[in-house]
Amino acid sequence: MAxxxxxxxxxxxxxxxIDGDVGDVxxxxxxxxxxxxxxxxxxxxxxxxxxxxxxxxxxxVAGPKVNVGRLYRPEDKLLSGFCRSAMxxxxxxxxxxxxxxxxxxxxxxxxxRMGYGFVMEAAMPPIHSPxxxxxxxxxxxxxxxxxxxxxxxxxxxxxxxxxxxxNTASYIAWLLKAxxxxxxxxxxxxxxxxxxxxLNCVSLDDPVPYFEITPREIIKxxxxxxxxxxxxxxxxxxxxxxxxxxxYKGTIDSLKISEGVKPKNKFGREQVMHSTHLQFHSYGGxxxxxxxxxxxxxxxxxxxxxxxxxxxxxxxxxxxxxxTADGPFEHHLQGLNHLKWCNVDVEMETAAGVVPYVYDPNxxxxxxxxxxxxxxxxxxxxxxxxxxxxxxxxxxxxxxxPRVMKWLMSRKARESVLNSFKHxxxxxxxxxxxxxxxxxxxxxIAQMTxxxxxxxxGMSNIYGGLAPGMSADVAVFDLxxxxxxxxxxxxxxAFQRAACFIKSGEVVVKDGEVVSNGHKKTVWVNxxxxxxxxxxxxxxxxxxxxxxxxxxxxxxxxxxAPHPFVINVDxxx
Amino acid sequence: xxxxxxxPTKVPELMFEGYSITPDAFAxxxxxxxxxLPGHEGKIHVTIGDFFTVSGDxxxxxxxxDIVIVGDCKRVKYIGSKMTAGTVTVNGNADMYVGGWxxxxxxxxxxxxxxxxGIQMEGGELLCDGNAGNHVGCAYRGDWRGMKGGLIRIKGNxxxxxxxxxxxxxxxxxxxxxxxxxxxAEGGTVIIKGDVEGRVGGQMVKGDMYVLGKIKFxxxxxxxxxxxxxxxxxxxxxxxxxxxxxxxxHGKSKGQIVYANLYLKAAA
Numbered sequence: 115m116a117x118x119x120x121x122x123x124x125x126x127x128x129x130x131x132i133d134g135d136v137g138d139v140x141x142x143x144x145x146x147x148x149x150x151x152x153x154x155x156x157x158x159x160x161x162x163x164x165x166x167x168x169x170x171x172x173x174x175v176a177g178p179k180v181n182v183g184r185l186y187r188p189e190d191k192l193l194s195g196f197c198r199s200a201m202x203x204x205x206x207x208x209x210x211x212x213x214x215x216x217x218x219x220x221x222x223x224x225x226x227r228m229g230y231g232f233v234m235e236a237a238m239p240p241i242h243s244p245x246x247x248x249x250x251x252x253x254x255x256x257x258x259x260x261x262x263x264x265x266x267x268x269x270x271x272x273x274x275x276x277x278x279x280x281n282t283a284s285y286i287a288w289l290l291k292a293x294x295x296x297x298x299x300x301x302x303x304x305x306x307x308x309x310x311x312x313l314n315c316v317s318l319d320d321p322v323p324y325f326e327i328t329p330r331e332i333i334k335x336x337x338x339x340x341x342x343x344x345x346x347x348x349x350x351x352x353x354x355x356x357x358x359x360x361x362y363k364g365t366i367d368s369l370k371i372s373e374g375v376k377p378k379n380k381f382g383r384e385q386v387m388h389s390t391h392l393q394f395h396s397y398g399g400x401x402x403x404x405x406x407x408x409x410x411x412x413x414x415x416x417x418x419x420x421x422x423x424x425x426x427x428x429x430x431x432x433x434x435x436x437x438t439a440d441g442p443f444e445h446h447l448q449g450l451n452h453l454k455w456c457n458v459d460v461e462m463e464t465a466a467g468v469v470p471y472v473y474d475p476n477x478x479x480x481x482x483x484x485x486x487x488x489x490x491x492x493x494x495x496x497x498x499x500x501x502x503x504x505x506x507x508x509x510x511x512x513x514x515x516p517r518v519m520k521w522l523m524s525r526k527a528r529e530s531v532l533n534s535f536k537h538x539x540x541x542x543x544x545x546x547x548x549x550x551x552x553x554x555x556x557x558x559i560a561q562m563t564x565x566x567x568x569x570x571x572g573m574s575n576i577y578g579g580l581a582p583g584m585s586a587d588v589a590v591f592d593l594x595x596x597x598x599x600x601x602x603x604x605x606x607x608a609f610q611r612a613a614c615f616i617k618s619g620e621v622v623v624k625d626g627e628v629v630s631n632g633h634k635k636t637v638w639v640n641x642x643x644x645x646x647x648x649x650x651x652x653x654x655x656x657x658x659x660x661x662x663x664x665x666x667x668x669x670x671x672x673x674x675a676p677h678p679f680v681i682n683v684d685x686x687x
Numbered sequence: 688x689x690x691x692x693x694x695p696t697k698v699p700e701l702m703f704e705g706y707s708i709t710p711d712a713f714a715x716x717x718x719x720x721x722x723x724l725p726g727h728e729g730k731i732h733v734t735i736g737d738f739f740t741v742s743g744d745x746x747x748x749x750x751x752x753d754i755v756i757v758g759d760c761k762r763v764k765y766i767g768s769k770m771t772a773g774t775v776t777v778n779g780n781a782d783m784y785v786g787g788w789x790x791x792x793x794x795x796x797x798x799x800x801x802x803x804x805g806i807q808m809e810g811g812e813l814l815c816d817g818n819a820g821n822h823v824g825c826a827y828r829g830d831w832r833g834m835k836g837g838l839i840r841i842k843g844n845x846x847x848x849x850x851x852x853x854x855x856x857x858x859x860x861x862x863x864x865x866x867x868x869x870x871x872a873e874g875g876t877v878i879i880k881g882d883v884e885g886r887v888g889g890q891m892v893k894g895d896m897y898v899l900g901k902i903k904f905x906x907x908x909x910x911x912x913x914x915x916x917x918x919x920x921x922x923x924x925x926x927x928x929x930x931x932x933x934x935x936x937h938g939k940s941k942g943q944i945v946y947a948n949l950y951l952k953a954a955a
Contacts, residue, residue, distance in 0.1 A: 189830035452936065453831055470831075 117142045117150040118616060120588055123159025124595035126556050127166060128498070128565040129579030133557045134595040139164055141586040144619035148582050157614055157621070159590045165560050167231025167587025167617060168515075169577050171567040172350075172390045172425050173506040175221050176235045176249035176260065178242045179437040179466045182456050183215040183507070187435055187470060190214055207628060208254070214434040214507040222254035223628045224513050229589025229612040232568075232577045232637075235260035236350075236390065236505075237301055237439050239460045240267075241663065243293035247636065247674040255622050255632035257577075257585075257679070261350055262293045263439050263464045265300030265332055266307035268660075269652065271325040274335035282339040284646035287685070288653060292669035294638040294678070296571075297347035298340050301439035303332040305354050306465045314442035316355040318367055329354050333371050337386050343641055343685055344379040346572025348423070350388040356443050357394050362408035365395040369412075372421040380683075381572030384420065388570055391427025391505035392416075393487040399544075405479050406544040409489035417495040423570045425503040428487035428518045430510025431480060431531075433472045438508065441465035462660055473510065478537040478544075483509070485532075485545035491522050492552045497561035498569060515563070516609035522554040524602035556595060572681075573637075586619040635679040643685035688753055689746035691721060693739040695758035701729045702782060703738050706765040708756075710749035710773025710792060717744045738763070749773040749792065759798070767794040770811070783820070786813040789837065802846070808856065810837040818843035821865075824858045825851035834858070834875060850877045853894060859920055869896050872947065878920055890935045891947035899924065899952045908932035909949055917950060926950035 118141040124134045140150040174180055184190075191211040210220035225233060238246045238260040250258045264270050264286065273282040286298060304322040305315035311323045318330040333351060340349045353368045355361040372387040389395070398408040416422050436447060441457060444467025448455035456468040473480040487509065494500040502519065506512035520527050532548060535541050542548045554562075568578025576585050592613045599605065611626025622630045657665040672678075691713055707713075707724035716724075722736030735741065739756075746752040750772035759779035760766060767775040768787040780798035787803060791811040802820035805813045807827055819841045825848050826833035833852030840859045847865040850858050853875035863881035870889045878897040885904030888896055897919050909931035917926055930946035937944050 186829065188828045189826075192827055192830075454829075 117154035118157060118586075118619065118621070119150050119154045120157045120159050120164055120590060120614075120616070123162050123164035123590060125164045125580065126560045126595070127580040128557060128561045129166075129574065130581055132580075139580055139588050141588065141616060141619050144586050146580055146582050146584050146586050146588075157590065157616075159614070161594050162613055163556060163591045163593045163595055164580075165229065165589050165591070166564045166579050166584070167577065167589055167615070168225075168229055168563045169567040169571070169573070170225070170230055170233040170503065170512065171388070171501045171570060172236040172503045173233055173512050174236055174437055174508070175233055175506065175512075176218070176253060176258070177238055177246040178458070179237075179439075179468055180215060181245075181249070182458075182468050183435045183437050184212060184217070186454060186456060186468070187215060190435065207631065214432070214511045216511070216513075218249055218252040219254060222256050222632075222634070226255040226615055226617065226623050226628055226632070227611050227626055228513070228515060228609060229591065229615045229623070230256060231585070231587030231617050232257045232573070234258070234296065234571065237299055238262045238293060238295060239439070239464050239466065240289055240293045240295075241460060241463055241661075241668065243295065243670050244674055247294060247670050250636055251634075251674065251676065253634065255617055255628075255630075255634055257618075257635045257637060259296035259637040260293075261297050261299035261347075262289055262295040263299045263301050264289075264336060265303035265351070266305075266439075266464050268307075268325075268462045269656070270336070271304075271307065271322065271327050271332065274331055275325060275327045277335075279335060279338045279342055281646065281649050282335055283342040283685075284643065284649040285653070286339055287343060287641035287643055288649065290639050290641060294636065294670045294675050296637060296639050297345050298336055298349045300333065300336055300349060300351040301464065302352060302354055302356065302443065303329040305329065306439055306441050309441040309445075309465055310459060316358070317364060318354065329368075330371060333368060337372065337375050341375060341378045341386060343643075344683060345639060345641070346379065346381040346383060346681055346683070347570070348377070348383060348385050348388050350390060352390050352438070352440060353395050355395075356438075356440055357397070357447070359397050359399040359401055359405045361395055361397050362412055365389075365392070365412055366415050369415055369419065369422055372419065375421065377421065379572060382569060382574045383572040385423040385499070385570060386421045388423045388425070390425050391503065391509065392424045392490055393427040393429060393483060393509060394505070396486050396490065402479055405482055407482060407486045407489055407546060409486045410493055410546060413490055413493035416499070417493075420499075423499045423501070423566070424490070425501040425505075425567075426487050426490050426518075427503055427505040427509045428514075429473050429480065429483040430504055430514035430517060431473045431475050431484055432510045432514065433470070434507045434510055435468065436471045436508045437466065437468045439464045439466050441467045443467070444469050447471065461662060462656070475534065476536045478540050481535050481537065481541040482544050485541060485547040487518075488521055488528065489545065489547050489550065491554070491562065492547075492550045497554075497558045498566040500562060501567045501570070502559075502562045513610075516606045519559050519563075519609050520602050520606040523556075523559065523605055525551060525553055527602035556593070586616055588616040590614040633677070635677045636675040637679045637681065638675070639683060640680050641683045641685060688751055689744060690753045690755055691718065691741065691743045691745050693735070693741055693754065693756045695738060695756070695760065696740055697738055699728050699738060699762045703728055703733065703763045704765055705735065705760075705763045706768055707735060708754065708763070708766050708775070709768065709770040710745070710752035710754060710775065711770050713745035713752050713754060714749045714773075715745060715747055718742055721745065746773075767792070770794075780817070786811070786839075789813070799843070805834060805837070805839045805858075807833060807835070808837045808839065809835045810856075812837060813839045815841045815843070818862075819845045819860075821846035822848045822851070823860070824849065824853065824856070831871070833872070844881070849879075850875060853877070863900065869894060869947070880920070880922070888931055888947055888949055891932045892935055892937060893945055893947055895948045895950070897926070897950045902951060906932065908934045914953060915950070919950070925953045927953050
């Protein structure tokens with residue numbers, strides 16, 4: 115493979131505490147190296163910012179619910195994308211379509227244009243994992259992994275009810291292998307299972323019908339099982355009672371479950387719980403009338419507890435499509451906006467719902483949600499523990515990350531949005547954003563989008579930095595570190611379309627346009643541990659008795675993930 | 688006012704997507720510039736000049752521009768779509784999406800129109816002397832925001848899905864219609880002067896419908912509440928007044944539930 119040298123840019127690499135030093139990044143055989151020969155291809159980055167490829171810790175980009183969104187929202191494709199772009203045809207690229215739920219091709223291309231190299235699909239229904247992997251394979255350029263959902267799984271609830279952490283861990287190990295999954299995702303623990311009875315679990319101690327286990331026990335048990343195995347990523351939770359006024363107390367109570375558990379892994383990960391899209395969980399008030407931000411209260415706790423990482427879930431004030439394994443929540447949301455609702459039960463494992471949603475800047479609640487997402491990041495003390503997401507596409511499409519960065523980096527940009535609100539005074543009264551002067555630096559943005567999420571995922575030796583030996587994902591942005599633009603829109607523009615993006619040592623984006631379909635990889639975690647006869651028997655029995663498919667037909671066949679990157683985890687007896 | 692005349696010179700092999708045939712796109716341009724405006728035939732880029740000879744320059748603005756197409760446009764889509772002012776007259780038939788998303792001005796089709804005319808229309812006037820296909824003044828597929836304003840008058844028959852998800856404006860079908868009228872509508876008025884097969888006002892939240900002929904199959908969610916005298920589009924008649932769709936959610940105004948209204952001409 116050819117050698118490349120990215121020359122003379124302002125390098126920003128939090129993993130090595132480099133903040134804007136002018137330097138070169140050398141690339142050989144898809145990896146960052148110390149130096150290259152004089153025949154290396156030169157990419158001039160003079161006057162531009164050079165960062166590692168972005169790492170997205172949480173986005174819904176592949177799988178059945180994403181596809182339901184695509185299928186039942188043809189209007190999302192109208193007037194979006196380059197369906198018939200002459201350039202796409204000429205250059206041999208695939209057509210792109212969709213806004214909030216872009217096609218697989220647009221997903222890969224848009225992430226690449228923003229200089230992102232790795233994306234975690236945040237919720238994989240295990241039985242549908244073959245479909246998830248087919249879609250991942252169809253998404254060009256970016257490396258991806260997927261988190262199977264465990265929080266409402268019948269095996270997990272059965273084992274944890276009896277306090278059997280070891281059996282839970284063995285089951286997790288088996289399922290990760292069967293689904294080529296990456297880690298332990300939990301969505302509305304217990305609540306989604308309760309939805310099968312038309313119920314929900316809105317507090318940590320609401321029992322799940324039939325299973326008689328509580329969300330608290332599920333969260334605690336899965337954290338322990340995760341650490342028993344020593345997986346690269348921690349337990350990754352979408353908490354109970356999402357999106358309801360006054361939920362912040364429950365949020366902090368859930369975060370406290372992480373206290374006293376030590377991270378145990380060989381991947382440099384320091385947290386035991388990743389709490390996702392925290393914006394949806396930081397609400398005060400008793401109803402929509404007195405709805406208010408509790409971002410400060412939640413972040414005060416997060417700042418104190420080093421066993422936690424979080425991501426923001428920024429509302430971007432767009433028309434989007436919500437989709438989650440939190441079935442009861444989607445039903446609740448449909449009751450509020452009366453738009454089309456899709457609801458699915460996934461046998462033995464989970465459920466899902468899909469509802470379009472318009473975050474209308476003329477609606478006070480939407481504006482407060484927007485402010486909360488930004489407040490979370492601005493109140494954070496350790497930027498390596500909080501990451502930028504929009505819970506794509508739930509709070510907004512991932513293509514708005516550059517806009518979120520702009521808002522975080524410029525008070526002027528935030529104020530101009532605040533000033534445009536119809537209910538400006540009410541929004542200011544219900545939030546603290548207006549009082550916050552803080553403007554994040556490029557270094558802090560790099561922590562939130564590169565080094566931080568990579569470390570949280572246990573991938574800090576692969577992604578998120580520019581140290582020799584790491585994957586050569588290098589993004590060049592047209593921003594002058596020494597002389598940042600006074601117009602905040604230029605920040606958004608620079609991050610939206612990278613001047614150059616090198617993925618795995620190959621130039622894939624030049625001047626904001628895709629120039630190669632790249633070489634994507636699917637990352638999954640393979641746990642090697644002694645066989646657990648009881649768990650093996652339970653699985654065999656369940657497939658005979660409960661599942662509609664045979665065990666032999668359940669797992670993801672190798673051909674569905676033809677470019678695997680397997681991370682091995684060895685568990686000793 | 689300036690008139691631009693388009694004369695069809697050949698029939699497109701596929702369909703010509705004439706999204707540039709609007710007073711807005713023509714405004715301020717010479718005949719030669721208009722002939723080079725873009726369009727698509729399938730995935731191929733073409734121009735207006737590939738299918739029409741253009742004579743006459745446009746006015747300075749859309750409002751000062753009249754477009755006359757002297758000939759048949761049975762395979763030309765999107766005529767007058769998204770237009771805001773001015774006029775378009777077609778002395779023949781037109782294909783799909785005539786006046787889709789239009790905001791103002793006037794379109795007159797002297798022949799028949801295919802489906803999706805006036806979809807998600809916000810204002811202006813669309814007149815058709817012949818028949819219309821399906822989806823007259825409805826929402827785009829999947830969308831829940833249908834026609835918001837303006838007037839569509841079809842002098843002939845129309846097919847199915849008329850005014851789906853309609854929010855405002857008026858649709859008049861002077862002859863018969865098939866099925867699905869004002870489905871999911873939350874406003875606006877649909878007047879059908881002939882007969883309708885059925886499914887009138889299914890899941891309708893709000894808005895008005897008038898049927899001067901017969902409804903072959905009535906929706907079960909409608910209840911007759913009284914009989915009223917009304918004059919509608921120049922016709923004075925006695926109507927049976929129904930409210931519905933009783934199976935759908937409804938808002939309240941001054942403590943009263945607001946239903947959708949169906950006025951069906953009473954049997955003599």
